[in-house]
Amino acid sequence: MIGFDLLARDGRARRGRMTLGRGTVETPAFMATGTAATVKAMRPEEVRAAGAELMLCNTYHLMLRPGAERVARLGGLHGFMNWPGPILTDSGGFQVMSLAALRKLTEEGVAFQSHLDGTRHMLTPERSIEIQHLLDSDVTMAFDECTKYPASEQEVAESMRLSMRWARRSRDAFRERPGKGLFGIVQGGVHHALRVESAAALIAIGFDGYAIGGLAVGEGFDLMVATIASTEPLLPAERPRYLMGVGKPPDIVAAVELGVDLFDCVIPTRSGRTAQAFTRDGPINIRNARFAEDPGPLDPGCACPACRSYSRAYLHHLVKAEEILGPMLLTQHNVTFYQDMMAGLRAAIVEGRFAAHAAAFLARCGGATEPASA
Amino acid sequence: MIGFDLLARDGRARRGRMTLGRGTVETPAFMATGTAATVKAMRPEEVRAAGAELMLCNTYHLMLRPGAERVARLGGLHGFMNWPGPILTDSGGFQVMSLAALRKLTEEGVAFQSHLDGTRHMLTPERSIEIQHLLDSDVTMAFDECTKYPASEQEVAESMRLSMRWARRSRDAFRERPGKGLFGIVQGGVHHALRVESAAALIAIGFDGYAIGGLAVGEGFDLMVATIASTEPLLPAERPRYLMGVGKPPDIVAAVELGVDLFDCVIPTRSGRTAQAFTRDGPINIRNARFAEDPGPLDPGCACPACRSYSRAYLHHLVKAEEILGPMLLTQHNVTFYQDMMAGLRAAIVEGRFAAHAAAFLARCGGATEPASA
Numbered sequence: 220m221i222g223f224d225l226l227a228r229d230g231r232a233r234r235g236r237m238t239l240g241r242g243t244v245e246t247p248a249f250m251a252t253g254t255a256a257t258v259k260a261m262r263p264e265e266v267r268a269a270g271a272e273l274m275l276c277n278t279y280h281l282m283l284r285p286g287a288e289r290v291a292r293l294g295g296l297h298g299f300m301n302w303p304g305p306i307l308t309d310s311g312g313f314q315v316m317s318l319a320a321l322r323k324l325t326e327e328g329v330a331f332q333s334h335l336d337g338t339r340h341m342l343t344p345e346r347s348i349e350i351q352h353l354l355d356s357d358v359t360m361a362f363d364e365c366t367k368y369p370a371s372e373q374e375v376a377e378s379m380r381l382s383m384r385w386a387r388r389s390r391d392a393f394r395e396r397p398g399k400g401l402f403g404i405v406q407g408g409v410h411h412a413l414r415v416e417s418a419a420a421l422i423a424i425g426f427d428g429y430a431i432g433g434l435a436v437g438e439g440f441d442l443m444v445a446t447i448a449s450t451e452p453l454l455p456a457e458r459p460r461y462l463m464g465v466g467k468p469p470d471i472v473a474a475v476e477l478g479v480d481l482f483d484c485v486i487p488t489r490s491g492r493t494a495q496a497f498t499r500d501g502p503i504n505i506r507n508a509r510f511a512e513d514p515g516p517l518d519p520g521c522a523c524p525a526c527r528s529y530s531r532a533y534l535h536h537l538v539k540a541e542e543i544l545g546p547m548l549l550t551q552h553n554v555t556f557y558q559d560m561m562a563g564l565r566a567a568i569v570e571g572r573f574a575a576h577a578a579a580f581l582a583r584c585g586g587a588t589e590p591a592s593a
Numbered sequence: 594m595i596g597f598d599l600l601a602r603d604g605r606a607r608r609g610r611m612t613l614g615r616g617t618v619e620t621p622a623f624m625a626t627g628t629a630a631t632v633k634a635m636r637p638e639e640v641r642a643a644g645a646e647l648m649l650c651n652t653y654h655l656m657l658r659p660g661a662e663r664v665a666r667l668g669g670l671h672g673f674m675n676w677p678g679p680i681l682t683d684s685g686g687f688q689v690m691s692l693a694a695l696r697k698l699t700e701e702g703v704a705f706q707s708h709l710d711g712t713r714h715m716l717t718p719e720r721s722i723e724i725q726h727l728l729d730s731d732v733t734m735a736f737d738e739c740t741k742y743p744a745s746e747q748e749v750a751e752s753m754r755l756s757m758r759w760a761r762r763s764r765d766a767f768r769e770r771p772g773k774g775l776f777g778i779v780q781g782g783v784h785h786a787l788r789v790e791s792a793a794a795l796i797a798i799g800f801d802g803y804a805i806g807g808l809a810v811g812e813g814f815d816l817m818v819a820t821i822a823s824t825e826p827l828l829p830a831e832r833p834r835y836l837m838g839v840g841k842p843p844d845i846v847a848a849v850e851l852g853v854d855l856f857d858c859v860i861p862t863r864s865g866r867t868a869q870a871f872t873r874d875g876p877i878n879i880r881n882a883r884f885a886e887d888p889g890p891l892d893p894g895c896a897c898p899a900c901r902s903y904s905r906a907y908l909h910h911l912v913k914a915e916e917i918l919g920p921m922l923l924t925q926h927n928v929t930f931y932q933d934m935m936a937g938l939r940a941a942i943v944e945g946r947f948a949a950h951a952a953a954f955l956a957r958c959g960g961a962t963e964p965a966s967a
Contacts, residue, residue: 256910260917262898285885285910293888293906301902511659514667524636528675532667536630536659543634543917 221358221400221427223459229573231451231478234565237459239305239357240398241297242272246459246480247568249471249561250275250307251554252488255284256300259488260546261554263302269523269551270558273358274306275483278350279314282340283333287353295355307358307483308351310389310404311342313365313464324364326381344388348401352394360430361389363404368436375408382406383420390424400427402461408433409442411449418453429454430461431479435470444473451478468497468560468584472577475564487557491550494538498556501585505549510535523555524548595732595774595801597833601943605825605852608942611833613679613731614772615671616646620833620854621942623845623935624649624681625928626862629658630674633862634920635928637676643897643925644932647732648680649857652724653688656714657707661727669729681732681857682725684763684778685716687739687838698738700755718762722775726768734804735763737778742810749782756780756806757794764798774801776835782807783816785823792827803828804835805853809844818847825852842871842934842958846951849938861931865924868912872930875959879923884909897929898922 222238237244251258251271258266258274266274276296281287293299296306312329316322319331319340328343347362363382366375386403393401403421407413421429431450434443447462454460461481462474471482487497494506498518503510505517513531525534525548537545560580567576596612611618625632625645632640632648640648650670655661667673670680686703690696693705693714702717721736737756740749760777767775777795781787795803805824808817821836828834835855836848845856861871868880872892877884879891887905899908899922911919934954941950 255914255916256907257914257916257918260921262918262921280914284914285906289886289906292886293904299904299907299910301907512663512666530667530673532659532663533630533673533675536673540629540631540654540658542629542631543920544631544636546917547634547636547921 220395221398223428223457225457227569229568229571230476232476232564232568232573233478233480234568235459235480237273237480238398239400240396241303241305241357244272244305244481245565247471247475247561247564248273248481249557250481250483252483252485253300253302253306254485255280256290256296258550258554260491260543260550261488263300265551266302266554267304269555270562271554272304273481274300274302274304276300276306276308276354276356277314278308278311278347278354279318279342281308281354282311282342282350283335283338287350291353291355297355305357306354308354308356308360309463310347310360310362311350312347312363315342316365316367326384328362328385344385345392348389348392357399358428359393359399359401361386361401361403361426363406363432365436366406366408366433368408368433368438370408372408372410372413375406375410376413379406379408379413379417383417386421387424390426402426402428402430404430404432404463405450405454406433407450409438409446411446414446414450415453418450422455426458428459428461428481430463432463434462435465440470440473443470444477447474447477447479468557469581471560472564472581475568476573476577487553488550491553492546494545494549495553496534496549496556497553497584499584501583505531505534506538507535517549517552518556521552521555521559523552525552525555594769595772597802597831599831603942603945603947604850606850606938606942606947607852607854608939609833609854611647611854612772613774614770615677615679615731618646618679618855619939621845621849621935621938622647622855623931624855624857626857626859627674627676627680628859629654630664630670632924632928634865634917634924635862637674639925640676640928641678643929644936645928646678647855648674648676648678650674650680650682650728650730651688652682652685652721652728653692653716655682655728656685656716656724657709657712661724665727665729671729679731680728682728682730682734683837684721684734684736685724686721686737689716690739690741700758702736702759703738718759719766722763722766731773732802733767733773733775735760735775735777735800737780737806739810740780740782740807742782742807742812744782746782746784746787749780749784750787753780753782753787753791757791760795761798764800776800776802776804778804778806778837779824779828780807781824783812783820785820788820788824789827792824796829800832802833802835802855804837806837808836809839814844814847817844818851821848821851821853842931843955845934846938846955849942850947850951861927862924865927866920868919868923869927870908870923870930871927871958873958875957879905879908880912881909891923891926892930895926895929895933897926899926899929
């Protein structure tokens with residue numbers, strides 16, 4: 220069981236606090252993406268200094284390498300990766316469908332071959348929960364099937380109902396411990412009736428938090444926002460809501476406005492490895508020749524080490540020379556930008572000026588309406 | 594002009610202090626290798642925290658990218674790369690012969706094509722000194738030809754005499770400034786008479802320090818040590834001596850014992866990117882399967898962040914998963930190991946126990962006698 224306190228509201232937007240055994244998480248929150256037990260190109264103390272309080276790690280990656288039993292023998296994920304704060308693990312359901320080879324989906328679970336070495340594995344709700352237990356995850360996610368997009372309404376319904384049966388098995392397999400919790404995942408695609416059915420099924424089982432899954436898979440910004448808007452009222456107000464795999468700044472602002480509390484996405488870290496930097500005046504690609512002699516900081520409004528101590532000209536040089544310090548500094552900046560964005564949204568909710576803050580933020584940094592990529 | 598004080602001696606080993614405008618350097622010292630204006634995979638504050646006081650940057654790399662005039666317009670190398678301490682730049686002579694295409698060597702200098710984009714360039718003593726001036730180097734190296742190995746004695750003699758004429762032109766081109774200095778480079782291969790002639794020529798010109806060049810190019814440990822032993826007495830005792838491109842720990846210990854004050858080598862940083870770690874009990878390759886569940890630190894005797902906060906098992910995982918944090922942590926450890934080694938040598942000289950310290954250090958960490966690679 221984990222705690223969740225609602226501290227303030229502004230319209231549908233919520234300012235809250237998750238309380239876990241290993242620390243608190245101020246919401247709305249954006250998780251650090253620590254896929255394979257490391258935030259790529261960052262030290263964990265830098266991740267924390269940027270403002271992140273909750274780390275996301277991936278069951279699929281870690282079960283294959285270094286292996287869940289091995290992590291358990293070494294004392295769990297926190298000590299292994301030097302992150303003393305809380306960790307949320309996904310269930311493996313998403314990556315097994317996007318990365319693994321020779322998948323075979325049955326009522327029991329998913330049999331597949333590792334994309335690394337071809338070894339055969341099986342993920343079931345029970346095994347996914349066991350792996351997350353071995354990793355010593357603080358927030359465990361129920362095992363589900365992320366429905367493909369596009370799909371017929373019947374396909375979406377069958378997939379969602381399978382996920383709901385798996386949610387029941389996940390709940391039964393999960394061992395309650397103080398300060399640790401289990402989240403269920405609402406599926407149903409862009410079909411409201413299916414989302415209603417899915418939310419009701421999860422609430423009947425009972426979870427510590429509720430994720431909205433199956434979005435940011437190609438449906439586009441408008442359909443994503445409409446689905447969040449109609450799904451959010453179905454979820455218990457006193458529990459945190461997590462929008463999985465989202466997104467770009469405009470996606471996050473829109474979802475916070477609709478009452479979402481928790482986010483994760485590879486965009487800030489992946490962008491840092493492809494010379495993309497988020498700034499308060501919109502995204503830039505530092506590889507662009509116009510930055511070659513620009514003595515100014517990446518983002519004059521940012522206080523991160525990359526902006527305090529280096530010029531755009533130097534970052535441009537690092538990227539052109541393919542120096543590792545380039546991704547290191549750009550990732551740190553992007554992670555800081557996202558955490559600053561979340562802190563700004565939290566403050567605006569408390570002060571009852573969310574709408575004005577969101578409008579000003581998006582007008583300046585570019586309120587793009589293209590779909591988020593997961 | 595730069596200062597150099599001899600603080601203590603133990604046999605031929607010397608404990609000294611270089612005083613430059615931007616700081617002091619305790620010798621014997623191992624420089625940080627900041628080739629293209631960055632120590633690969635490290636932040637400059639981490640380099641400093643590891644104990645390094647002097648940064649080496651490469652004229653050849655920087656003249657091609659981002660360009661010396663560009664660095665000058667941006668205010669010089671120190672601000673550009675966020676390294677406020679002193680910087681030594683090489684002359685470009687070594688890399689132009691090892692990396693550039695279509696080289697043409699004349700009395701005037703070396704014409705060549707960039708290995709990056711094929712553009713045509715010319716390095717002369719005057720241009721090399723000008724580039725180092727534009728970079729705002731604190732220790733400028735005279736432009737020389739690093740004689741190939743093996744070569745006939747006549748080839749070595751002709752190459753050395755060309756380098757001595759270039760040394761004269763380098764001295765004439767160098768603009769004296771307080772706190773900045775110019776080093777000459779002794780050539781002559783493994784031929785003592787040529788080393789004598791070269792040292793005398795440089796001393797007649799007069800330099801702030803004297804480098805021993807043309808070693809660690811394949812001649813082997815014994816011949817390298819013999820050449821250092823016979824060359825060192827030729828150099829002015831009151832000026833620092835720099836052994837270029839050396840080396841592995843046994844090479845450095847042997848050279849310090851013979852009176853060398855300054856070193857640089859890519860080994861600690863390059864090793865950090867290929868899973869090699871130096872430890873007080875000898876080098877290891879962390880990719881080796883025997884480390885997969887090893888909960889201990891890389892080197893129990895090391896206080897660097899990589900050793901304090903992570904296990905060998907985690908570092909093994911990072912390397913196997915090709916995560917950037919692997920090179921980051923291993924490089925930091927290796928740079929710290931080298932700086933700790935130098936601190937140990939300095940303390941042993943002051944306390945008059947160099948021979949015993951060196952023997953114990955090499956017995957434990959492995960006194961390999963294979964030649965160092967540059």
